[in-house]
Amino acid sequence: MLSMKKFxxxxxxxxxxxxxxxxEEDILPNQQDKIVSYLTSNHNPRLxxxxxxxxxxxxxxxxxxxxxxFRYIDQYYNPDRVNWKEVTTTSKIRLTYxxxxxxxxxxxxxxMPLATNDPRWKDQMEKEGLTPGVVSxxxxxxDMAHPHILKGLxxxxxxxxxxxxxxxxxxxNMAYGNDDNFAAIPKESPVAVFFxxxxxx
Numbered sequence: 001m002l003s004m005k006k007f008x009x010x011x012x013x014x015x016x017x018x019x020x021x022x023x024e025e026d027i028l029p030n031q032q033d034k035i036v037s038y039l040t041s042n043h044n045p046r047l048x049x050x051x052x053x054x055x056x057x058x059x060x061x062x063x064x065x066x067x068x069x070f071r072y073i074d075q076y077y078n079p080d081r082v083n084w085k086e087v088t089t090t091s092k093i094r095l096t097y098x099x100x101x102x103x104x105x106x107x108x109x110x111x112m113p114l115a116t117n118d119p120r121w122k123d124q125m126e127k128e129g130l131t132p133g134v135v136s137x138x139x140x141x142x143d144m145a146h147p148h149i150l151k152g153l154x155x156x157x158x159x160x161x162x163x164x165x166x167x168x169x170x171x172x173n174m175a176y177g178n179d180d181n182f183a184a185i186p187k188e189s190p191v192a193v194f195f196x197x198x199x200x201x
Contacts, residue, residue, distance in 0.1 A: 031171040031190050032067055034104045039070060039169070042106060047072060068171040069152030073164050084161035085200035087144065093157065094139035094198040101185065102169055102192040114184050114191075139198040150175050153193050162200040168193050 039047045045060040053059045058077045062070045075081065087093055098113035098121070112128070113121065119137040147154045152174030160166060172178075172188040179187070 027188055028068070028171055028173060035070055035102075035169045035171065035190065038104045039072070043072070044106065063156075065152065065155040066174070069155055069174040070169045071156040071160075071166060072168075073160060073166040075165065081161055081163075084163050087157050087160045087162075087197065087200055089144055089158055091144045092201040093142050093144065093162075095142055095157075096139050096196040096198055097153075098194045100192045100194070102190040104190075107192060107194070113194075118194075150191075150193070153195070156193075157195075157197070160197055162197055165196045166194075168195070 036049075039062050047060050047062045050061045050063045053061050060072070060076075062072050064070050085091075096118050098116040098118050100107050100111060100113050112124070116125075117135070117137055117140055122135075122137050125135060142149060142157075144154070144157065150170065152168055152170035155174075156166065156168035169190065169192050171190050175191040176185050176187075176189065185191070
């Protein structure tokens with residue numbers, strides 16, 4: 001039997017997969033359009049594509065990756081951010097995360113994540129029947145040179161900086177693909193990952 005701790009880690013730490021299937025022609029463009037529509041209309045704050053940000057503007061924006069993953073960084077315009085360590089493809093980072101099924105709507109504090117190591121969820125998860133020690137609420141270590149994490153999350157992390165708090169919204173091909181081995185995640189589901197980069201080496 002898979003423990004909750006291993007299940008939570010498995011949801012984050014997965015080999016890269018490129019998902020292709022007969023339905024991709026319909027499902028993928030639909031998810032791409034819905035995510036962009038959400039980010040530009042309902043996300044708080046409302047976002048624009050990074051390419052549309054005017055010079056010297058502090059307009060909140062999303063960065064697209066391969067048209068299937070979309071990153072937002074809170075406090076991007078913090079003047080001290082330029083001094084924070086940057087995540088590269090060879091960095092080792094410590095990460096706090098929460099993974100959600102994404103239903104093209106705002107995710108609130110009442111929405112329970114599929115998996116998390118965020119200590120803010122510790123009491124609630126214990127109320128749901130998880131015992132102390134089953135889930136680790138410590139930041140997870142990720143070696144970006146050998147990442148084994150969701151493809152969309154990997155692309156979103158590169159270029160972030162230590163201390164960044166961000167969100168990445170992924171179409172199924174950047175998340176769990178066509179894999180139906182995860183009972184909690186319906187096949188071809190879009191997901192959102194909320195993250196904080198605790199440290200960068």
